[in-house]
Amino acid sequence: MEEYVSYCGIMCHGCPVYWATRETDPEKKRKMRTEIARICNEQYKQNIGPEEIIDCDGCKASGKLYTGCTKCEIRSCAMKKNLTNCAHCNDYACEKLMTFFSTDPQAKIILDIIRGTVN
Numbered sequence: 001m002e003e004y005v006s007y008c009g010i011m012c013h014g015c016p017v018y019w020a021t022r023e024t025d026p027e028k029k030r031k032m033r034t035e036i037a038r039i040c041n042e043q044y045k046q047n048i049g050p051e052e053i054i055d056c057d058g059c060k061a062s063g064k065l066y067t068g069c070t071k072c073e074i075r076s077c078a079m080k081k082n083l084t085n086c087a088h089c090n091d092y093a094c095e096k097l098m099t100f101f102s103t104d105p106q107a108k109i110i111l112d113i114i115r116g117t118v119n
Contacts, residue, residue: 004058005114006069007078007085008100009107012058017066021055040068044103074100087114 004013012018016039020032033053040046040053046068056066059075069075074086074096083089086097092115093101093108101108 005085005110006059006075007083008059008072008074008097008104009085009087009109009111010059010104011110012056012060015056015058017053017056018058020053021057021064044068085111085114087111 004011006012016032016036020029020036023029023032030050033050036053037048037050040048052067054067055064056069057063059065059069059072077094077096078086078089081089086092086094092111097111
């Protein structure tokens with residue numbers, strides 16, 4: 001299961017950006033990206049348009065990466081520490097992660113479950 005969990009606890013294969021990347025119908029892809037931008041603006045307090053929702057293979061992938069993931073401080077930190085995800089960090093749950101959890105509580109649940117199997 002952990003290979004599908006991003007550093008912050010989001011399930012990459014459950015992410016709408018990931019789904020839009022795999023959509024082959026251009027019109028459906030456009031509609032998906034419009035909806036994703038709306039959700040990002042609402043839930044994560046961003047200010048982005050559909051054109052900024054670029055393809056992503058998941059934050060651990062070496063290929064296509066969503067702009068929000070390239071700028072993610074949590075991702076950067078976990079990569080520097082060579083972690084599978086933040087549940088494996090000695091500093092779990094740091095301030096950056098707790099701030100993120102306030103916008104995505106499901107991510108905390110996922111990492112808490114993994115953390116329970118770590119120790």
